[in-house]
Amino acid sequence: MIATWHLVATDRVRLSEELCSLDAQQHALDRKVRAAADRQQFSSDPGQKAQAAQDEAAYMAEMDRLMTRIRAVEAQLLLKAKEG
Numbered sequence: 001m002i003a004t005w006h007l008v009a010t011d012r013v014r015l016s017e018e019l020c021s022l023d024a025q026q027h028a029l030d031r032k033v034r035a036a037a038d039r040q041q042f043s044s045d046p047g048q049k050a051q052a053a054q055d056e057a058a059y060m061a062e063m064d065r066l067m068t069r070i071r072a073v074e075a076q077l078l079l080k081a082k083e084g
Contacts, residue, residue, distance in 0.1 A: 012080050015073055022070045029066060033059045 036059060039052035 012077065015077050015080065019070065019073045019077070022066060022073065026063070026066055026070065029059055029063050033063065 033056060036052045036056035040049050040056065043049050043052065
């Protein structure tokens, strides 16, 4: 007989660690988005403003992918919690 409780517990730890890593990535990406928005607002150089707008769009696309992964990990953790 295999101790499945151990596998579930190990999986929870792995998912929790991944969630912590994703959270740190989200905070770092949020800082980049804010910096790009600031560059757009406060730069006097039209070229820098345009580049900042492109950067912000790329960061927001990356944020969307990251948030999707965060929600998936959270859902997996909820399912594991229901399993016991």
